Amino acid sequence: MKVKATKWIAENADALGAHSIWIGEDIGIGQDVFILSASTLRMTERCRVGTAIVPVSTHNIATLARAALSLCDIGRGRFVFGTGIGGIQDLQRLGIAIKRPVTALRETVLALRNIWKGKTVSAECEVFKLNGFGLHIDAVKDIPVFLGVRGPQMLRLVGQIADGAILSGPLDYLKYATNEIDSSARIAGRDPEDIEKIAWLPTIPTFKGGKESLAKRVVAIVVADMPEKILGMLSVDEGRIHRLRDAVARKGPDAGVPFVNDEMMDMFAITGDLLHMVDMFEKVAALGITEVVLGPPFTGDWRGAVQDIFKEIRLRRE
Amino acid sequence: MIIRWGVAINVHEKLDDTIRIAKKLDAVGIDRLWVVDFPSPRFAPAVADVVASCTEAKIGIGLLSAILYDAETIGGFIETLSDYHGNRFDVLIGPGDQSALRSIGQETWIPKEVVETTLGTTVRVRNLLQEKGIEGHVWLGAQGPRMIDASREAHGVLLNYSDPMMIEWALKQIRERDGTHQTGVFFPSYIVSELADEPPNEFLYAAAIVALGAPSKIIKDMALWGISEARGAYNRKGKLNSAVIQAFGTCSLLRWGVFTTAEGVIEYANNLDKIGIDEIVFGPPISQFENSLENLMAAFKKSKKARNQ
Numbered sequence: 001m002k003v004k005a006t007k008w009i010a011e012n013a014d015a016l017g018a019h020s021i022w023i024g025e026d027i028g029i030g031q032d033v034f035i036l037s038a039s040t041l042r043m044t045e046r047c048r049v050g051t052a053i054v055p056v057s058t059h060n061i062a063t064l065a066r067a068a069l070s071l072c073d074i075g076r077g078r079f080v081f082g083t084g085i086g087g088i089q090d091l092q093r094l095g096i097a098i099k100r101p102v103t104a105l106r107e108t109v110l111a112l113r114n115i116w117k118g119k120t121v122s123a124e125c126e127v128f129k130l131n132g133f134g135l136h137i138d139a140v141k142d143i144p145v146f147l148g149v150r151g152p153q154m155l156r157l158v159g160q161i162a163d164g165a166i167l168s169g170p171l172d173y174l175k176y177a178t179n180e181i182d183s184s185a186r187i188a189g190r191d192p193e194d195i196e197k198i199a200w201l202p203t204i205p206t207f208k209g210g211k212e213s214l215a216k217r218v219v220a221i222v223v224a225d226m227p228e229k230i231l232g233m234l235s236v237d238e239g240r241i242h243r244l245r246d247a248v249a250r251k252g253p254d255a256g257v258p259f260v261n262d263e264m265m266d267m268f269a270i271t272g273d274l275l276h277m278v279d280m281f282e283k284v285a286a287l288g289i290t291e292v293v294l295g296p297p298f299t300g301d302w303r304g305a306v307q308d309i310f311k312e313i314r315l316r317r318e
Numbered sequence: 319m320i321i322r323w324g325v326a327i328n329v330h331e332k333l334d335d336t337i338r339i340a341k342k343l344d345a346v347g348i349d350r351l352w353v354v355d356f357p358s359p360r361f362a363p364a365v366a367d368v369v370a371s372c373t374e375a376k377i378g379i380g381l382l383s384a385i386l387y388d389a390e391t392i393g394g395f396i397e398t399l400s401d402y403h404g405n406r407f408d409v410l411i412g413p414g415d416q417s418a419l420r421s422i423g424q425e426t427w428i429p430k431e432v433v434e435t436t437l438g439t440t441v442r443v444r445n446l447l448q449e450k451g452i453e454g455h456v457w458l459g460a461q462g463p464r465m466i467d468a469s470r471e472a473h474g475v476l477l478n479y480s481d482p483m484m485i486e487w488a489l490k491q492i493r494e495r496d497g498t499h500q501t502g503v504f505f506p507s508y509i510v511s512e513l514a515d516e517p518p519n520e521f522l523y524a525a526a527i528v529a530l531g532a533p534s535k536i537i538k539d540m541a542l543w544g545i546s547e548a549r550g551a552y553n554r555k556g557k558l559n560s561a562v563i564q565a566f567g568t569c570s571l572l573r574w575g576v577f578t579t580a581e582g583v584i585e586y587a588n589n590l591d592k593i594g595i596d597e598i599v600f601g602p603p604i605s606q607f608e609n610s611l612e613n614l615m616a617a618f619k620k621s622k623k624a625r626n627q
Contacts, residue, residue: 003402028390028394031394031398032391032394032395032398034361034363034364035366035367035395035399035402036398038363038364038365038367038368039371039402042367042368042371060386060422060423061422062356062386062422063356063386063387066356066359069359069360070360070364070365071364073332073333073334073360074333074364074368128422128423129422129423129425130421130422131420131422131423131425133422136330136359
């Protein structure tokens with residue numbers, strides 16, 4: 001997104017009543033995710049700001065530790081460190097193959113938490129190696145760690161060690177995901193209520209000129225990145241799904257767009273007129289989701305759409 | 319020519335202190351604030367965003383290690399910062415601190431490859447910024463002759479030396495400089511009220527780090543054999559500790575940083591101006607000691623007044 005757009009979001013988020021702003025990383029393109037997070041924290045006072053997500057596979061762990069510490073300071077505790085292994089498509093494009101992603105993510109989160117406590121860490125796994133590394137700081141307040149994940153083992157990991165999950169997928173999947181997380185939390189002796197569940201679906205306000213083609217592109221990415229096991233749970237045209245995934249793997253997200261039909265759009269995105277969209281947000285919230293994310297893709301008069309949506313949500317709460 | 323003054327911030331201070339110091343330096347009109355990166359605990363690009371939002375000074379980011387960040391990432395930092403705050407940013411690239419990088423998994427250190435990677439990244443960042451129409455300068459941080467000479471591929475070189483004789487040695491390593499190539503110096507610094515004061519341990523350690531990084535060519539060319547024992551002690555211990563500091567000796571370490579009074583630093587700056595240095599950057603531990611910073615600011619204000627007359 002261009003600076004003009006991200007600045008507008010930051011400047012208006014508090015007044016709109018947004019609880020959080022979530023910032024994704026487009027690896028190698030667009031604004032630097034950490035500087036964008038810093039500037040967004042600077043321009044807001046109440047809103048929480050989180051990365052969603054910064055992959056552990058593409059940054060040195062010391063960079064993640066230092067960036068998160070800096071953002072925690074800048075935001076005076078309003079920063080959430082959202083991380084994950086990274087999207088399948090992105091990792092394939094970069095030639096990165098993680099053999100044991102759950103272990104890699106677990107070890108990284110545990111190492112980061114120790115670093116933020118002011119400890120000196122010696123540990124290693126597939127994605128990092130630390131030899132007596134520490135930030136030499138006084139122990140800081142816990143920085144919340146949310147995991148952007150999809151598969152069952154990753155969902156269970158959230159229940160075990162994370163403060164929240166960033167989820168995307170159809171409603172059936174979201175219900176399944178929240179159940180997996182809660183169940184895993186109970187087994188780990190944690191209260192499921194302590195773990196936030198953020199749902200981030202492509203949103204296209206067609207009532208304000210939103211471009212469906214861009215939304216289809218985002219849906220193509222979500223479907224391409226969805227683990228096979230999860231897709232197997234859904235009542236979708238399997239053949240179509242596989243052709244989409246094959247096309248995206250070979251030629252990128254745009255190649256998957258022709259395979260995204262209305263059924264997939266309804267399943268993987270929130271779209272339509274104002275009232276329908278807010279009805280869908282409420283439906284998602286009823287699945288045990290604690291926060292629903294609006295956007296991207298940001299097309300048409302998206303600023304107007306955002307304002308109308310927040311206004312409608314406020315009206316329904318009164 | 320009027321030599322520019324810069325100060326390194328975000329070394330180990332808390333963020334609030336970094337901001338406070340940046341504003342103070344900005345208020346006296348310092349030419350550039352250099353926001354330091356790894357092994358500082360705080361991430362320079364994010365800190366630079368906040369510093370830029372509350373100051374008007376030019377800002378340098380770095381030293382950014384070419385071993386830690388690739389060219390596209392570094393270019394992305396400068397581009398994003400420039401999008402938010404305008405064309406105010408320069409970047410300093412170098413290999414980085416070898417032992418600090420070892421602690422985060424960068425264990426292989428083949429000097430030839432390190433130099434090639436650093437130079438490659440520097441040139442690529444320069445080209446990326448040029449393609450995007452960003453005016454920021456790309457500086458190469460250097461101590462060794464090959465890197466110093468190769469800085470002709472960058473907009474300039476920041477030499478990790480403070481002793482004028484060593485600086486003149488370094489300048490001779492650059493073949494065929496063109497008129498646009500900038501030279502600067504970056505060194506540990508501590509400015510005192512009286513020379514009778516003892517340098518703090520933080521200064522001695524910072525100076526020792528610089529001395530330990532000195533290339534064998536300068537040791538040979540300038541007969542700096544006195545530091546051989548200390549370098550040997552460091553190699554045996556594998557870490558910098560009080561025994562290594564003692565092996566150096568305070569007198570020896572004073573050649574690897576600037577420890578002087580406000581009047582002394584004005585004279586020092588004027589001398590460097592005469593030998594063709596464009597920018598002096600006062601490095602750690604100065605930003606960690608309020609009195610030292612005040613002394614430096616007093617010196618800068620006096621120097622600025624003289625330059626405006």
